Amino acid sequence: MNKNTYKAHLALLGANLIYGVNYIIAKGIMPDKIGPSSFVFIRLLFATPLFWILNTFVVKERVAKSDIPRLVLCGLLGAATNQLLFFHGINLTSPIDASIIMTVVPVIVLVFSSLLLKEHITKNKLLGIIIGGIGAITLILYGSKVAGSSSLLGNLFIFLNATSYGLYLVFVKPLMKKYKAITVISWVFLFGFLFTFPFGINDFMNTDFAAFTLNTYLVVAFVVLFTTFFAYLFNIYSLNYVSPSVTSSYIYLQPLISFIMVTIYVEVFSQKQYIQDINLVKIVSCLLVVFGVYLVSKKAKSTN
Template sequence: MNQRTLALIAVFIATLIYGLNYTIAKEVMPIYVKPFGFILIRVVGATIIFWILGLFFKIEKIEKSDYKTLLLASFFGVGVNMLSFFKGLSLTTPISASVMMVTSPIMVLIFSSILIRKAIGKQRIIGVIIGLMGTILLITYGNSSNTGATNSNWGNFLVFINASSYGLYLVISKKLVEKYQPITLVKWLYLLGLIFVIPFGYNELIEVDWQEMPTNIYFNIGFVVFFTTCVTYLFNLYGLSKLKPTTVSVFIYLQPVIATIYALIAGSDSLNPVKISATLLIFLGVYLVTKQVEKSTK
């Protein structure tokens, strides 16, 4: 098996984990662990794992001039990103949340044009408008009768904030990614992110009744900490080292597909015309945005 095939398999496995995560994490919240408490568990666990992994690599010293950028990247990439995602997921449904996450490439384009003055062609502008129309449709009319959604509108909006925050993080961290080894960057991102997460998650974490928690919920928490946070990062990293960024980015389309199939099998969500219409608009918008980028790259 050649390296390209292995890289494609690695990225697919990472995408599969992300797709399953929506329902697996949703089963934990908010009954057994509230969302901010869950994020604190996730960030603490990931920080420990990445710092232990760092012992086996040659770690560069972070330059003083980069700490401000690193702090901003950590705030948006770990703090705002994760807190808004899990809080939103606890209020909405897995399918709506997974569709909303696909807006990340659109937000990357918007923030790139604002922060680094990246030109936007006509096709990409149309893509942004169509994608945001789908987003607004899902936020405004994406209410679900599913019992797992206590406040779909607010939950969908928070997941959109998460996607926007992640898009901003990608733009902010671009120079850091080019300058430092991935393990160096991620261990510091999570350690600094822990500072932002503790004030929000501490009270919810101490409320957790670990003795009353079913065994399968322990498995779900472990899955999120180890697989969703750590394995996906390492697998995507391997994929990016062997494949074009545009090839890896295409896999984001699979997340809602996997999330939808698993959510329907698990009975944790259902489809309706609004979700389907919003999904098609968002997919079309992201396609137009990434298609234009790919052409200009060639």
């Protein structure tokens, strides 16, 4: 593994640690303090200028007019659709369920990468997808039979979010071969904000900001700076050096991180509403998906 590939894996690890924490942190202020559409509107409202500042003053790179349609599509899939569906989904369902369902992304990416990008499916990738998938499916099937804070509609939103994000990872890959990461993400967020505007502006205007506490502002700041700005940078940077299927495979870490966060909330902060989402079956299943990450990201040995 060369230096750039090593950095790409570290970036993927950092992004998915942020995402794993975000499940429970973002849910903590919805819908009492802020609605899902308003939350997404704020994310894009503040994060988009941050990306454009970097693009304008640091990168200074322009894109060809012929690539605008693909950037529009990436903005729709990767910044608008997936974020709206995710926040509406996490607002309704449990953090652990949401993180489990998101593990469907590598399957989507694997299929579409093979069809659209002609990416070769190695035995390690396939085996990793199967093992990680077994862990995810076990959790989903078991979770549907026990009491908890899950929701059918919320889970459906999360699944559609995962589909949108998986397609985004595939469609954005060719752009990463032509432009720097900041350039691509700047345009993706700009178009994403334009798509989100009609869905979020009313909720944003009706949000009672006077009722925000210090904790509310800290959560919003975390989501804007870390979940949105840094995590997107980490993910899109990694696409310069690893395939979309490897990038998406790191999502298998999110159920484990989400489980740890829920455990902390239950045991340390006495947030008992999540206690039914914790059991041995979910622990074992999370270990399976982590092992799946290892297999998918492991580089095949070359033969002479």
